[in-house]
Amino acid sequence: MGFSLQPLFLAIISLLMISALTRSSEGAGIAVYWGQNGNEGSLEGACRSGNYDYVNIAFLVSFGSGQTPELNLAGHCIPSPCTFLSSEIEVCQSLGIKVFLSLGGSSPGQGRGQILASPEDARDVAAYLWNNYLGGQSDSRPLGAAVLDGIDFDIEYGSNLYWDVLAEALFNYSTAERKVYLSAAPQCPIPDGYLDTAIQTGFFDYVWVQFYNNAPCQYTSGDPSKLFASWDQWASYTGVNTLFLGLPAAEAAAPSGGYIPPEVLVEQILPVVQSYPKYGGVMLWSRYYDQNYSTAIRPYVNGDPLTCTTKSVKKSHAVA
Template structure:
């Protein structure tokens, strides 16, 4: 798709694409556009391959989901029926076309303290040697010699999040290992209600560690102000984590989430002009590739992000 420049051209393109933007004279003033769009991949067998997602031209980053943490040293890679064979080659292909690939860690178990055998330290070691730049004899690497670009910490309201902050700090230490190794990207994906609500005394989002924070404005049960975009909540996130790029997390279709979907007209005229005012606005995170492939939502988001 050709890059569309200028207000009149953008107006024409929007009118031609299923007439989402109906009135062009009063165009929204989009500000701090980064062009960054991250998508989650791995939740639906019928979403296509990782390579196809990267070759779509719609995304600047892909997050594979999930490595589930069950506790007591048990981890389960769940890619919803995708065959592991070939994913390593797809990872390398994505990297070759400039699309970094991360692995999202979904915590559904509170990690024991870092003095324990089954701890955040062990999980950090497992991630490093099985998916990132490390190597340990006898350690299975599901994607072969492909080295992922980063790790995403995916937590939900009610998750027993204790000591996931320790995990993040341990992974961050490995970024300071020196040599010619490219630093890993550390990101976090959280419901917007997390910003001032640490769980069990453990703050899972350690300031200054995460390159990006994806704030989910959808499916936040019990928190009405987080089931749709709220400028006040967005401002609290950008103010609380000024050293991180803050991404607007959205469902890619009405079917992708119970609540929180923004129709393109609302996104363009109302939400993006507001979020792009923040100096640390990063872009948009979409949930997920399966729904986006069917709705083509990223075709709007990519132009406006």
């Protein structure tokens, strides 16, 4: 033949490189928590970084059991309402990013309201969330008129009762026109002490497990075996639909360990977890700590298309 394949080859390589750096709504993605440090920049800035596919606004710290709902966004707006965020939420959504409200918190102070008194209380909380943050109607929407995509459960204190009822009630607000997405952020030990029953309902679209601050199931320097063993369990756990690897974005983000340097994540961890059908991506705590971490791993979250690394790696690691 009289033509050269080199221009075609170069064009294909260019397209592959572009696809590695571009978010794919159908592929794996990165989730991040935003809202717990006033120095982390704006919500719109996080979304315009191009590094995230899901943003959890953290946290609604009090709700249920007759308490007045309390939104705590640290230095961003105290007290709520934070209605100025409405336009920023809509910018995020226009970029294809799903925005969630996260319930709970990671300290006893934040978690003081993480108690549902009864099934009726759970359904009342669902109605409150629907009307004030999702597709319902209220005169006092704390984040303004913007309609969030879903609700995240980050329950780490309080009671383990009726979270399944809350998940079902929220799930039932979905319509053909607008789906209410649900996510959960359990600790990596199985079963999770608070969300286990809820997760097993299968109502959660995404489960981003916290593989940090938990010695029995997190990465330690040079040893991924505990992490792999836990991931293997979660990947076959009842009710888990799409599984994310939840990690700290810096060593300071996880005082009790679990930080994985980005080069180790890319070279040793992602090729293994991506070989599981339920792999959905990486969750990071948090935007404040994420200085360059998401930038470093972004091209590899879906696998490196130039080497097809994740397609060739098999689950040959020890999980015992």
